[in-house]
Amino acid sequence: MVFGGTKTPAMALTNGLANASIPTWEPGNLMSRWLKTIFVTILFATLSGCGGSKVMLHDPTIPEPLIDQMPITVVARFPEEFDNFVHEEQVIGKEKWTIDLGQANKLLFTQLFGSMFSDFSVIANDADARSLPIDALIEPSIDAFEFSVPNQSQTDEFAVWIRYRIKIFDNEGVQIANWPIAAYGKSQTTTFGGDNALRRAAVLAMRDAAALIIMQMDKETGISELSAARARQEEAPPTNLPAEENLQSTAAEEPPDDSL
């Protein structure tokens, strides 16, 4: 319907469509095109939710810890997975989430151990540490990585659980500790948005692990005593017992954490 000779938007649109090589025009055709357009838009909007999200976390840093360094010489050997760690989580009937930590774990442990020990360096993952003048070799690894998204938890929170394992060897290659660590972080979507919230939750979980290691490592593994043990070993005559027999402070294997 046209009032006073002015063109309605519908007419203008119709003219445009007619110019675009549509041979005939009927009101029903235009309406069905609008409905199709709306339907296709809704379909794309719905399907895009199933495409999945990928979150990258390549440069996590922890603040410089306010701690006294342990006066021991330590090297770390990182597993290959620390070079490129990617975890995927398929939410049943919903979207797929991928978190790419890249070298984040390597950076975290390098920074953390560098702050904790007076003399720290990283060796290649195929290097033999027994020939090095060190007190301890640390081998961290990831046992499990999980996260939950708001669709799963029915909250507005992303949560990340990381289960690390820290193995410590003395200067002769004898394992003195095998310590599992369960770390947790969570973040709300309302504050950071989906991707940022998951990234923030992962960072918080890594900070949680770092805090736990700083607080408990010496108590759980007795790593600070390795320096004195090596000194005694170097001073003692060769007939003495090997140093590792005096070092039975191996951390007990904790039962599996059901929360992971």
Place this chain on the structure above:
Amino acid sequence: MIRSNPGGLSQLAVIALLGSTLGACVTSRMENVRQEATGIAEGEGVVIMAKSYHLGNETEANFISCIGDSIGRGSSGLRVIPNREFVDALFPWFEPRTAPAETKGLPALMARPGVAETIREKGVRYIIWLDGDTDKVAGGGSMSCAAGPGGGGCFGFAWWQKDANYDATVWDLTGLEDAGTVSADVSGTSFLPAIVIPIPLIARTQAKACKGLADQLKLFIVSDESV
């Protein structure tokens, strides 16, 4: 060309009547329990922290920001040290896992290398620990919406009630003691009547709790009343 539409006018009148009758309502109660005398000097500030989620606390991040903003605003605003700056400067002693849960852990914390010096440098006199959250506790009604080529609309009525319960515990880092607690209990009921157009009458429960708690906290800290 304007055409009169008696039906539309009556609908508007009904909606207006509903709105005025059922306007969202909020009830609030603020309380404080003082254990020690407080006060704040020039250059001293506060930091707002959430109690640890390792202990099951669910305080929303936006509520923490709101309290920080509100306490720092206005002519009587206090100096608020940003939460993340404080936590990073004292890493790892205020992480969710390691933060002291009670004031009796403060002397040991302050004895750790660099902690007392960093707190002094930042000028933090009080730590305000927030605990609590806002929950939907009840709701009802029904509403249906439909759309077609000729238009669309909604009909029905829905309501929901939210309770915001928060406690703010104030620690004085000068005396290493618990100065007291300020509490906010706010309950709000929102309504959503719809006759063609939904009219939301939203009770801003959390915002009310934030403003009330922040105002009380400011008074609590600056007040020099003795116990």
